[in-house]
Amino acid sequence: MNCKLRNCIQAAVSGLVLTLLMSDPGNAQSQKRDHLTEKEVDLIREVQEIDKRIEVFVKAADRRLLVLTDPNAIQKKKEEEIWGPLPSGSKLELLQDYKKILEEAEEKLDDSLNHDSKNPLLDKAFKAFVEACKRHIPExxxxxxKLTEKREQRALAEALAEAETVAKASNGK
Known part of the structure; x- marks a missing residue:
């Protein structure tokens, strides 16, 4: 990874982390809920390479959007064996979980960048994360x-803002 690209990624990830730190912590109820399922947490622990870890975060975010779009969604048996049951929760909870998943992925990218900025997998991970967020924005x-409650609308606005922040991070390249 060349120096200019590395600096751009570092600036983008640092900006994302700053956004995370300045974001509204939410209410106490939403803080008690774990944004990842047990299986997703296990998968994140199992993979140490940053690109594979980001893939898990992206899949976790995809799963929230799937359930948000179709509360009766089902998955293939093999996928359920790997990922566990689809996440559950209200629209508000799924949107809050989605945002927290993006924020945690940003933290992992930042940690990896600070630990080993020359890691060739960082660029791959960053690109995959940005592309996923770009794909999520229209969804x-x-x-x-479809959302009528103010709390749901706010959670959607925050989730959308987080995805847009990540998507825009690639513009500096």
Whole structure:
């Protein structure tokens, strides 16, 4: 990874982490809920390479959007063996979980960057994360007319803002 690209990634990830630190911590109820399922936590612990870890975070975020879009969604048996049951929760909880998943992925990227900025897998992980967030933005926007409660609308706005922040981070390259 060349120096200019590394500096760009470092600046983008640092900006994302700053956004995370300045974000609203939410209410006490949302802080008690774990944003990842047990199986997802296990998968994150199992993989040490940053690109594989980001893949797990992206899949976890995808799963929240799937359930948000189709509460009756089902998954293949093999996928359930690997990932566990689909996440559950209200629209509000799924949106809050989605945002927290993105924030945790940002933290992992930042930690990896600070630990080993020359890691060739960082660029791959960053690109995969940005592309996933770009893919998620239209999915999130499609829910704006379906949410009637103010808390759900706010959670959607925050989730969308987080995805857009990540997507825009690639513009500096």
């Amino acid at each position: 999130l926007k499609a829910h704006s007319s």
